[in-house]
Amino acid sequence: MSRIPNQKAYHGVLEQIRIFIHKNLLKPGDKLPSERELAETLGMGRSSVREALRALELLGIIETRKGEGTFLGSYRPFQTVEILASFILGNNSTKDDIIATRKLIEKEAAKLAIGKLEDKDIIQFKKIIHDLNNNPKQMHIDFFSLLLNKTENELLLIIWQLMMEFSQTFDNELYESQFYQQLVHLYTKEDYSLIENLFMKQLFS
């Protein structure tokens, strides 16, 4: 385990953990060696090991529970996207970019949902639209949350949620109230050719 001089220690730890996981065929939920044990095995300080573990934890690759140990998590890049977004959004990005991207996702999600909606989903959509307890913004969130879920693309859902979250403070650019009904109506009639048009009308209104 000789280290290349200019290589940082925690990179080595990362690599070793990766090897350990694969060699022992660890599955999500399985336990990893303790920090002290890892440090001794790899011949480096505990703090260096911790730096690597913290990084992996932030990315959702591992989970740590105080008093218990370190466990392999079920890694998905979504957490990574989320962290990156929190540093990127609001800094480099303009309001316009966020809104445009949000609408783009909504439009595409509407098309992706084609053929994946059952009758009970349609009913659910109508219920959301007519729920008078919700203000327009909440209605919008409920509506597209359901729609995004139906696309079965979890990543897209996460990105959309991030856009919504970061646009909370300034974005009131929702759609006209009848838009949602019209969209549901198109699903009901199974007339999918007009979905794009429906969105376009909203985007340039």
Place this chain on the structure above:
Amino acid sequence: MSRIPNQKAYHGVLEQIRIFIHKNLLKPGDKLPSERELAETLGMGRSSVREALRALELLGIIETRKGEGTFLGSYRPFQTVEILASFILGNNSTKDDIIATRKLIEKEAAKLAIGKLEDKDIIQFKKIIHDLNNNPKQMHIDFFSLLLNKTENELLLIIWQLMMEFSQTFDNELYESQFYQQLVHLYTKEDYSLIENLFMKQLFS
């Protein structure tokens, strides 16, 4: 700066750094406070600060140079990709999400670029396509980097780059070689109605 008991210290550091960046309008390349300074300012140990910084470094959000300091990076998690990818492997639904989202952005970018391309851009596209030094993957990256740039939606560009980074290691689902030429051809003829069709043909081939 009182901390909620069950909240780990480095999460606080993460948040503070994020605020610092936004408050001071730091751009990539700008310098952050030193580790010791951060530790004192935030009232916590240097090791906790380091754990947060290492995580951010792994994500490419910051860069550290020994003897110089810590600098804001350009959000490109290059160093990370191989490590992360090795954890993604085997999770097919996640891979599918990444690929689908990537292609979705490419399709929409192609439509967003309508009306924003000048003659010199067209020439540039053709140059990229016919550059024999590039392998197909590099050509694809160059092609859509330029296209995404032309959409003038920086956020969309960043998301796309992230998808590309992740999918680099496992995704060979590019488009047929004549696809790129056909797309440029449509721009040349200013025949935009067929862009969607062109992509759809690729997606289901």
Place this chain on the structure above:
DNA sequence: TGCCCCTAGTGGTCTGACCACTTATAATCC
């Protein structure tokens, strides 16, 4: 048998120390 307490092990955090490296300053030399 069932309960409780204690202990060993674990992650969470801090401190202080030393190293290697970079930069800016000061001293030196011509």
Place this chain on the structure above:
DNA sequence: GGATTATAAGTGGTCAGACCACTAGGGGCA
């Protein structure tokens, strides 16, 4: 005075040791 060279200060990289808070399991007690 100007150029070169030593020096000092500052920075990230790493380690060791010490506590703390928490968890789980075992041993003892009723």
